[in-house]
Each structure stands twice: as structure tokens, then as C-alpha cells.
Amino acid sequence: MTLPGKYQQDDPSGPDSGGAPETVDAVVVGTGFGGSVAALRLAEAGKSVVVMERGKAYPPGSFARSPAEMGRNFWDPDRGLYGLFDAWTFRGTEGLVSSGLGGGSLIYANVLLRKDPKWFVKESPVPGGGYENWPFSYEDLEPFYKDAEDMLQPVPYPYRDTPKTMAMEASAAALGLAIKRPPIAVTFTTAPGAEPGTNQPLAAAPYGSVHGERAVRTTCTLCGECDLGCNSGAKNSLDHTYLSAAQRAGADLRTLHDVRGIRPLGGTGSGTGYEVRYVVHDPENPEAPLLERIIRCRHLILGAGTFGSNFLLLRNRASLPALSETLGSRFSGNGDLLTFVMGAKIHNEGKVPATRTLSGSRGPVITTAIRVPDTEDGGSGRGYYVEDAGYPAFMNWLIETGQLGRVVRRTARVAGQLLKDRLFEARRSNISADLAAALGDGSLSASSLPLLGMGRDVPDGVLSLQDGRLAVDWTLATSTGYFGRVRKTMADIAGELGGDFVDNPLWWAKRVITVHPIGGAPAGRNPAEGVVDSYGEVFGYPGMFVVDGAAMPGPVGANPSLTIAAFAERACRRLLEGARPAARGIAPESQHDGGPVTSVRDAPATSVREAPGAVVDSPAESLRLLAPDATKGKAAKPERPAAPKPAATTRGLAPGMAKADTDASATSVSFTEQMHGWFSPGQSDPAKGHALGRDRDRRIMFELTITAPDIDAFVADPLHRATAEGYVLADQFGGRMPVEQGWFKQFVTDTSPDARPARRMLYRLWLRDPGGTPLTFTGFKLIHNEAGLDSWADTTTLYATVVRGHVPPPDPGRPPAAEWAPPDPAAVAGSGILRIRPLDFARQLTTFRAVGPAPLPALASFGNFFLGELWKVYGNRVSRIRR
Ligand SMILES: Cc1cc2nc3c(=O)[nH]c(=O)nc-3n(C[C@H](O)[C@H](O)[C@H](O)COP(=O)(O)OP(=O)(O)OC[C@H]3O[C@@H](n4cnc5c(N)ncnc54)[C@H](O)[C@@H]3O)c2cc1C
Ligand code: SF4
Structure with missing residues (x-):
């Protein structure tokens, strides 16, 4: 719907949330x-x-x-x-x-x-x-x-009686600087x-x-x-x-x-x-x-x-x-620098200097531009402009009241005079002049003017995402010479106008x-x-x-x-x-x-494709409810899919898991885990992805709540399946991505290369980047009995790969190794390693919850199961060390 002659501001609940997308x-x-x-x-x-x-x-x-x-x-x-x-x-x-x-x-x-x-x-x-x-x-x-x-x-500013314009022109002429009235679109x-x-x-x-x-x-x-x-x-x-x-x-x-x-x-x-x-x-x-x-x-x-x-x-x-x-x-x-000329004066020989009226609030904001050439066109150093920067009239009041000491002194003087009149019955009824004296002559605001510099600074800043927020890494350091020259010209202008040159306070914080x-x-x-x-x-x-x-x-x-x-x-x-x-x-x-x-x-076409077996959803299925402001990054309000996932995509959940939260006889156990690491896009080997990611400071983290909806079924299930909810945060994938659907399997039986018992903890998370591209985060922790006691490292190290497309878990009937078979390299979006930090682990211990008819036995059952599985892997070595 387009309103003739008026921009469209349609109903936010929107008509186009389903069906075929609009195409233009x-x-x-x-x-x-x-x-x-x-x-x-x-x-x-x-x-x-x-x-x-x-x-x-x-x-x-x-x-x-x-x-x-x-x-x-x-x-x-x-x-x-x-x-x-x-x-x-x-x-x-x-x-x-x-x-x-x-x-x-x-x-x-x-x-x-x-x-x-x-x-x-x-x-x-x-x-x-x-x-x-x-x-x-x-x-x-x-x-x-x-x-x-x-x-x-645009046209040059046409008026010939504007004080700030005339003052800029006069000072540039005196300093031998090239000045013009630039075209302004007014x-x-x-x-x-x-x-x-x-x-x-x-x-x-x-x-x-x-x-x-x-x-x-x-x-x-x-x-x-x-x-x-x-x-x-x-305008x-x-x-x-x-x-x-x-x-x-x-x-x-x-x-x-x-x-x-x-x-x-x-x-x-x-x-x-x-x-x-x-x-x-x-x-x-x-x-x-x-x-x-x-x-x-x-x-x-x-x-x-x-x-x-x-x-x-x-x-x-x-x-x-x-x-x-x-x-x-x-x-x-663009080399921007804001400074001020304060208290401009006219110096006449032998006389007290008079206030020079600049009236910064009269006329459009910019009316003149002084140009200082670059080495490219005959100057010495990087070229720049200095322009007058006017301001709205109410700023004059701020400038005046900013001089608090003077305002208080003036007001006290007038109040004292009025009190004296009252005491000595002066019978003076017109106090207009007193009020005028209290307000002052406004000389400071009338004689002050901001200056705006801009020019060819060094374009070496870098924009990036940090925790999903926009970040800029820029420093004055490489442009010090440029800014020094701009400040010098501005100070010369201030001197020529008989005023003080004042930096804006940010300058002192570099x-x-x-x-x-x-x-x-x-x-x-x-x-x-x-x-x-x-x-x-x-x-x-x-x-x-x-x-x-x-x-x-x-x-x-x-x-x-x-x-x-x-x-x-x-x-x-x-x-x-x-x-x-x-x-x-x-x-x-x-x-x-x-x-x-x-x-x-x-440009070379990049060979990327979705992982084999990925579920293809329709645009309507992939819509989300988003936070009002995307720029908040990690702190953004939670986002989620607009519609529940279709039933077919619940493959891999334990029988009855989807309905267990409504099953009054079951007790669920959950805990929340945070892991952090380094990650590289385009890499399919997690160790390489981790090393490269650390070099380039490419981080990844997740916070997941793992829930076993029925602890008895979870312990009895050979794959020990649970659900995972939460988010993954990776700037390489656009910041925070809510988990649309998540699977967790604890202690899936595996064997190490030397045929000793081993276990894997498996993670599979369906994510979607802001563009709507579906991604699957797969990861495993490998718990196996190597030289030394390494159970901490094993249980806290996650080898992670992200592939394109939403890939469901393999059919439970297939051998477990299908879960960690290397993915098709063309479908890999990146890989790396995540670890649990000791503090996060301490926090994790406080997050265990059991909900249902038997919470304490459920927690005990989970603990026994966890320790029992570890014992099956490491017990052998521990008993050998004891002997
Ligand atoms: C106080 C001030 C004075 C200035 N004076 C001058 C001057 O005198 N001369 C001059 O040349 N330049 C001046 N500039 C700079 C000038 O305004 C910018 O250089 C110019 O506007 C940049 O144009 P742009 O097309 O890059 O983007 P912008 O003009 O910044 O426009 C971007 C637009 O995109 C919209 N937008 C952003 N994200 C999204 C999104 N996700 N979805 C939909 N919409 C989005 C924004 O709301 C905005 O309207 C001034 C700037 C300021 C702030
Ligand atoms: S000076 Fe005032 S009227 Fe003129 S262009 Fe600027 S805002 Fe508009």
C-alpha cells in the first residue's frame, strides 16, 4: 500500500509475514x-x-x-x-x-x-x-x-552584513589564507x-x-x-x-x-x-x-x-x-576537528579593547570556508578546510550561564541594590535597568564562534563487530601532524580576531x-x-x-x-x-x-553450499521476532523464531521428550553452560581454526541451557539425549544468534584409537544469521583416557564446526560415529575450539535445577550418572595410579 504524496508508515503487525515475499x-x-x-x-x-x-x-x-x-x-x-x-x-x-x-x-x-x-x-x-x-x-x-x-x-551565502561571515573573511585576508563562500543548499x-x-x-x-x-x-x-x-x-x-x-x-x-x-x-x-x-x-x-x-x-x-x-x-x-x-x-x-574562538576583541591603539561581535547564531551554520592546500596541490602537508560553525540562538544562553561566577556576582549586585533601595525607602518603582544588568551584556556569547576543521587525515581506522556491536578502532596518533596544522590555523584565526583559542574538551582525552x-x-x-x-x-x-x-x-x-x-x-x-x-x-x-x-x-565465485541432508524451510518458517534495536549486540533483547519448528525437525529427540515437560510424573534436570573460544571462518579443522582465530582475535562463545526433560529416560537412553536452548555469539557470523533448536547428547559410547573406552558429548544447534542463512553448529567433547589425568581438559574442551544449512541429527539407528563424521568442506562455514573457563564452571555448578515430583533424587541420579560415566573412562588409570 502506498499513500499518494505521502511516505508509507504501515501497520507494524504487517501483512507480509506469510506467503510469497514481495518482489521488486x-x-x-x-x-x-x-x-x-x-x-x-x-x-x-x-x-x-x-x-x-x-x-x-x-x-x-x-x-x-x-x-x-x-x-x-x-x-x-x-x-x-x-x-x-x-x-x-x-x-x-x-x-x-x-x-x-x-x-x-x-x-x-x-x-x-x-x-x-x-x-x-x-x-x-x-x-x-x-x-x-x-x-x-x-x-x-x-x-x-x-x-x-x-x-x-546550492548557492553562496548572499548576505553582506553577517558579523561571523565578515569576521572570517577579514581574518583570512589578514592571514593570507584562501577563503570563499562555499555553495550551500539553502x-x-x-x-x-x-x-x-x-x-x-x-x-x-x-x-x-x-x-x-x-x-x-x-x-x-x-x-x-x-x-x-x-x-x-x-534547507x-x-x-x-x-x-x-x-x-x-x-x-x-x-x-x-x-x-x-x-x-x-x-x-x-x-x-x-x-x-x-x-x-x-x-x-x-x-x-x-x-x-x-x-x-x-x-x-x-x-x-x-x-x-x-x-x-x-x-x-x-x-x-x-x-x-x-x-x-x-x-x-x-574526514579529519573533523571542532574548536572555539572565545571572547573576540577589537584592539584599538591606546584604548581598552572592545568586544568584537561575531554573533555565531546569526545566519546558516556555515557561511565561509578557508582552504589550506595539500602537498598534492602546492601546500606542505595534508590539505584541509576551516569553516565557521554557527549555532542556534539558545546556545547563547548556555554560553552566558556557563560563566556561573559572573552570573552570581551580577545577580548579587542587583539584589543588593534593590535591598538598599527598600531599606532607605528610595521609592524607585522602575527596575528595568536592574534586570538588564542582571542579565549582563551577553558579550561572551556575542564574541564567540565555533570553528570546524576537516580534511585529509589518515584513513587507517577499522570498523568491526565486537560482541555483535559496531566498533571502530581509530586513533589520533597517525594523524597528529595533520591535526597540529589544523589547530595552528584555527589558533591563528582566533588570534587575528583578538579572542582566545579553546580546544573542545575531548581533545585533551585524545x-x-x-x-x-x-x-x-x-x-x-x-x-x-x-x-x-x-x-x-x-x-x-x-x-x-x-x-x-x-x-x-x-x-x-x-x-x-x-x-x-x-x-x-x-x-x-x-x-x-x-x-x-x-x-x-x-x-x-x-x-x-x-x-x-x-x-x-x-571476481572469483566462492564455492559454498549447504551441507547434505539440510532441511530447507520456507521463508515464512524462517521469520523471527527481533529486538527493536540490532545495535545492542550481546545485550540485545532476546530474539526467537516467529513460528514453532515443524514436527519433522524434532528428529533426534528421545521418544516422548517433546512432551515430557507436560508429563507430571517426570522430573527434569537442567543446567546452564557458558563456553568461550576462538574460531575461524572458512576453516574445517577445529585446531587450525582455533589457532588462526586466536591470532586474529576472532572469538566465539555460547550460553546454553541443557535440559533432560525426564531424568530416568535420559539415564536409560543409550544416547543420553537432552535439549539445548540459548544463543551463540560470534562476530564472524554477525553477532548473537538464538538457538532455534538444539540437541545435546551426553556420554555417547566411543572407543579411542587404542581400543580403550571413550565417550563423546555432542552438541548440535540450529542457528540463523541476520541474513536468514541457516547454520548448524556441531561440536563434541572427547572424553578418553590418555597419559596423565586429563578429565578436566576433556570435559571442558569442545571441538566445534559450523556448517551451512539446518542439518538434523543422524537417524538414531545409524552408528553413533555418523555424528562426528567430517562434514563436506564446501559446506563448512568455519571451525574452532571452545573451553569452559574455571569461573564459568563455578557458575555452572550453581545453575543445576530439578523440576518435578522428585527433585533431589533426580539431581543425585544425574550426579551418579555423570561420575559413573567418567569412572568408566578414567577409572582404570586412577586405580593403576593408586596401586
Ligand atoms: C551536524 C552535521 C553537520 C554536517 N554538515 C555537513 C555539511 O555541511 N556538508 C556536508 O557535505 N556534510 C555534512 N555533514 C555530513 C553529512 O550529513 C554526511 O556526510 C552525509 O549525510 C552522509 O550521507 P550518506 O548517504 O553516507 O548517509 P546518511 O546521510 O547518514 O544516511 C543514512 C540513512 O540511512 C538510514 N539507515 C541506517 N541504517 C538503516 C537500516 N538498517 N535500515 C534502514 N535505514 C537505515 C539512516 O536513518 C539515515 O537516514 C554533516 C553532518 C552532521 C551530523
Ligand atoms: S539558518 Fe535557519 S532557516 Fe536558514 S537554513 Fe538554517 S535552519 Fe533553515
Whole structure:
């Protein structure tokens, strides 16, 4: 259902939870600069396009302003927050991005600069190894920059009397720095060429508005609130431009639609399309788990932003096994640095310095840009920009009240005067001047201005998953020279304005805050160099594109949005024209720069298949109830299958086990076990997987509750079967995966190579990664009598393998060894070794529970059985040692 002229916000209980999944030509994830461009260009070309945006829509006038509204204006569905700001904290950097229809354009400062032609560097060495390489050039992007500018209509700031703008221009002139008014995507006039004027109503765009006919836009009111969302609608943000045009062209825009899973249809490299799993948020009911839904498409366009697209790719790595090893690399904050000029003054010879008025809250957030060249274009060091960074008017109050000492002194002085008047009966009734004195002259806020620096820092940060959460490993250290130069220029500007140069407090903790995160799925010439090719198409996955900041192979240097939009324009042209060279500016890959070139279609197909005998379920059977926020990792709320497993898949449970929990005469015994280890994808030998995993810090753990529903039946059963519930957490498989169905067999009889008695404890767990790919975790502990007393090592060491597909346990009639027969290597997703840590074992001992008519005898029976089986294996050696 699409509402004409309005984005879709459908019923979260959803119609499409069963039956055949919806199928379209293209799914676009995210509505930032990459996603919005793709939505328009694909819809215009007649493709059926569904656009999924996790956030809400913000018509003019709906952006939060009051403290109460602002307090809830963050994105964290887990806590019932569905607002605009999505704030992150990582090692070495903080990050701020947006969540809403229009992505970062809703809160950005409107600057649309092109990337400097010479900053598209080629094989520029990165300290610590590797190099930064842009596989496309300025000339490749040029026509697409023009397309994006035509849509977003940026213009230089037109007013000539704005104090901060004039002050920046004067200081740059005095310091000999190159300054200009950069193009900003804000409407100042009612018609091209007309005189600018504030708060004048604007005519509707020819393509209408996603917000409907009643949404009125006006020219800029110079309120300085661009970073909070423009309530006047003067910003030419993506909802007012690309997305409105996309909707007019037929794109189906869906808000509060959060994509969670991706997997290729027809196998890796087939190019037959993609299955996308998503949830629809329900702000009215934030606590409830969300029903997963499925949509299928020929083309999948990721535009979820640097954090969003990387998170999706990292979480779905098991479903996308051919993804380049470079996934997560080349992260950069685009050299962002925030500092302040405080208390600017005008020094006149022989006179007391006067306050220099900068009025940081007057005018759009950014109006000027000073450019300092790079060694690539005549400078000395990495190039950068320094821009004025205005702020909303209410910040002036914070700045003033922040000087608590002065406020208290002023207020005390006025109160003292009023008391004196009262005591001496001064009979003064007008106290306006006293109140004005109490408020002060506001000189500090009037003479202060934030400065925002950005440029070519070193793109050596790494994005990864840690316990299922997004993590960034980035440090200032390699970019110290760059940041030193940016700070020096900022300090010079502060000095020229007669003010104090003040770092933002994070700087002293060696941290920065970035609003321009870049990289992680970098464009490269081949899969060894990047995740996507120079057109954004993912190596190994034809038809899947990354078109947002994640695909940038290094810092853009200038504000990056226009370059992201141009990159997306070029990607769409490629997609629509296939591999053929396009009429405008698209050179074949081989003509780019002489480097090794591989197109997506040449990427080696990875041979992966499901394990023989795997159960194939229908999409409806594989749907889950998911937590409202996937970013919480290990701490996420529990998730589970939406429907119970069909009866056929209970093979391997002991007779009567499935109904034992309702059998009043049976007593169950359960305990909870945690194991931790190292694991490697692609390895089929657990020992090798463990060693390699430890080298690369690839961890795996599980927490399982093992239940024998009827202890008597369990002890009597030769296979000693029980159930296993819980979760497996492995970042290589996208984080936490609930166990959909689990089997445990304790002390299955085996013999060691020297024909002595041995036992195996067997684990089989059905899992599913976020993309919906079914996986089976199989593992065994081998209890056998080797030299020395090794019962602790034996009973706490689990050799684990994960295979593709949901493989049921072998028929109980088959020899037990069928359980641990080596799997088909092509079906193996990885292997490793897990161990019980002593503390976890101590905790495990406290988790034994018996439920039923005879709990104590049941626990005793379990203990006797456990020790008895161990004695059968080790008793021989213990009695020999005693003798
Ligand atoms: C305060 C501030 C000021 C800025 N000023 C400027 C400026 O003046 N000029 C400039 O060039 N840049 C500026 N930027 C940066 C600019 O906003 C970003 O570089 C740009 O928006 C990145 O575009 P993108 O397409 O990569 O992703 P984004 O714009 O971040 O869009 C990603 C979208 O995807 C959605 N999403 C994420 N995950 C999912 C999911 N799983 N399912 C569905 N949807 C999802 C998000 O909600 C978001 O809407 C500023 C940023 C901030 C925060
Ligand atoms: S200054 Fe105010 S009106 Fe102008 S673009 Fe920014 S938020 Fe909108």
C-alpha cells in the first residue's frame, strides 16, 4: 500500500509475514545522500523501487526545539527513542549521524563542496602500511557533480552584513589564507536572481513534496538552527528534493522500516537478486519484539551511511561469504576537528579593547570556508578546510550561564541594590535597568564562534563487530601532524580576531568528534583493495551496490555529501546501463589508472553450499521476532523464531521428550553452560581454526541451557539425549544468534584409537544469521583416557564446526560415529575450539535445577550418572595410579 504524496508508515503487525515475499526491481536502504539519489534515478528509469528508511519523516515545523522534545530526539528504539540524532562512541572518536527521511541532510550544515581534483590520490602511502587509492577521478565524477548540484541548488551565502561571515573573511585576508563562500543548499530567494529576503513563502517544487501539499517552505530566516533541522523548510534537504522527485517518479518510500538482513538469492555470485529482511518499528509499542519481514529484489542499493552500511555488511558476513577481506578498513572521520574562538576583541591603539561581535547564531551554520592546500596541490602537508560553525540562538544562553561566577556576582549586585533601595525607602518603582544588568551584556556569547576543521587525515581506522556491536578502532596518533596544522590555523584565526583559542574538551582525552564518518566498504580496483568497485558495485555480488559514505576509500577532505551524491549518481548510471561504457564520462574500468583492474563480474565465485541432508524451510518458517534495536549486540533483547519448528525437525529427540515437560510424573534436570573460544571462518579443522582465530582475535562463545526433560529416560537412553536452548555469539557470523533448536547428547559410547573406552558429548544447534542463512553448529567433547589425568581438559574442551544449512541429527539407528563424521568442506562455514573457563564452571555448578515430583533424587541420579560415566573412562588409570 502506498499513500499518494505521502511516505508509507504501515501497520507494524504487517501483512507480509506469510506467503510469497514481495518482489521488486530495487530495494534502497537508507535515505541519505547515496540512498536518495538511487531512489530517484532508479524510479525515473521505470524500475519498481522500494526505499526503506528506519527513521521518521520531518515536515517543516516538526523538528524538536523544546528541552522536553530535545531530550527524546535520539535514535535508540531499544529505549523507546525514535528521534533524529544517532550518537556513537568508539575508541578514539565520537560520531554523530542522523536517522530520518533525508538522512544526514536533515541535520547537516548544507555545504556542498566538490572534492579537490588533486585530492583523489593514487597509492598514497598510509603510515603503518597500505595506501589510500581513489579508483575514480575528479573527471569521472564531474558530470555527476553537476547532476547533484542541479537537484540540490546550492548557492553562496548572499548576505553582506553577517558579523561571523565578515569576521572570517577579514581574518583570512589578514592571514593570507584562501577563503570563499562555499555553495550551500539553502533557499534565500523566491526566484533565481531575485533579491534575498527572509521568511518568504516558496512556490511548490514541480515534483511536489513527500510531506504533502500543506507543507509550506519559506526562505532562510538566518536562525542558525540548520543542525537541529530546519523548521522553515529553507534547507534544500533530500526530502524536499531527491526524495520528493523519487516519489513522484513512483518510488515507494517507507519510513520506520529498518533493514536487518541481506542474503543473495541463488547463491553467492549468481547475480539473480537479493533477499532483504527488515522490521517495521512501532513507536506506540516500543517494548514488543518486531516481526521480521522479507522483500526480494534484483538490485540492492545500500545507502545506510558509513555506520549503517558497514553494520549491515558485517552482520551479514556469513550470508555474504565472498565479501572482500577489506571490509571495515579505511575508516576516517574526514579529519573533523571542532574548536572555539572565545571572547573576540577589537584592539584599538591606546584604548581598552572592545568586544568584537561575531554573533555565531546569526545566519546558516556555515557561511565561509578557508582552504589550506595539500602537498598534492602546492601546500606542505595534508590539505584541509576551516569553516565557521554557527549555532542556534539558545546556545547563547548556555554560553552566558556557563560563566556561573559572573552570573552570581551580577545577580548579587542587583539584589543588593534593590535591598538598599527598600531599606532607605528610595521609592524607585522602575527596575528595568536592574534586570538588564542582571542579565549582563551577553558579550561572551556575542564574541564567540565555533570553528570546524576537516580534511585529509589518515584513513587507517577499522570498523568491526565486537560482541555483535559496531566498533571502530581509530586513533589520533597517525594523524597528529595533520591535526597540529589544523589547530595552528584555527589558533591563528582566533588570534587575528583578538579572542582566545579553546580546544573542545575531548581533545585533551585524545579524542575527536566526527560528523563526517567515511569508509569501511572502500572502493578499490579489485577485491584485495576494496569492497566495491569504482562504481560502488560489491565485488562478488553483482547487482548489490554501496553508494554512501562507506564506499569512500579515504577522506573526501571537503564536506563529503556532494561527493557521495555524485558517486551515487555515477553508480546508478552504471547500474542502468550495465557494464557498457556510458555516454557521459563513464570510462571502462580498464581505462582508469593503469592499476590492476577487476570488474565485479570477474571476481572469483566462492564455492559454498549447504551441507547434505539440510532441511530447507520456507521463508515464512524462517521469520523471527527481533529486538527493536540490532545495535545492542550481546545485550540485545532476546530474539526467537516467529513460528514453532515443524514436527519433522524434532528428529533426534528421545521418544516422548517433546512432551515430557507436560508429563507430571517426570522430573527434569537442567543446567546452564557458558563456553568461550576462538574460531575461524572458512576453516574445517577445529585446531587450525582455533589457532588462526586466536591470532586474529576472532572469538566465539555460547550460553546454553541443557535440559533432560525426564531424568530416568535420559539415564536409560543409550544416547543420553537432552535439549539445548540459548544463543551463540560470534562476530564472524554477525553477532548473537538464538538457538532455534538444539540437541545435546551426553556420554555417547566411543572407543579411542587404542581400543580403550571413550565417550563423546555432542552438541548440535540450529542457528540463523541476520541474513536468514541457516547454520548448524556441531561440536563434541572427547572424553578418553590418555597419559596423565586429563578429565578436566576433556570435559571442558569442545571441538566445534559450523556448517551451512539446518542439518538434523543422524537417524538414531545409524552408528553413533555418523555424528562426528567430517562434514563436506564446501559446506563448512568455519571451525574452532571452545573451553569452559574455571569461573564459568563455578557458575555452572550453581545453575543445576530439578523440576518435578522428585527433585533431589533426580539431581543425585544425574550426579551418579555423570561420575559413573567418567569412572568408566578414567577409572582404570586412577586405580593403576593408586596401586
Ligand atoms: C551536524 C552535521 C553537520 C554536517 N554538515 C555537513 C555539511 O555541511 N556538508 C556536508 O557535505 N556534510 C555534512 N555533514 C555530513 C553529512 O550529513 C554526511 O556526510 C552525509 O549525510 C552522509 O550521507 P550518506 O548517504 O553516507 O548517509 P546518511 O546521510 O547518514 O544516511 C543514512 C540513512 O540511512 C538510514 N539507515 C541506517 N541504517 C538503516 C537500516 N538498517 N535500515 C534502514 N535505514 C537505515 C539512516 O536513518 C539515515 O537516514 C554533516 C553532518 C552532521 C551530523
Ligand atoms: S539558518 Fe535557519 S532557516 Fe536558514 S537554513 Fe538554517 S535552519 Fe533553515
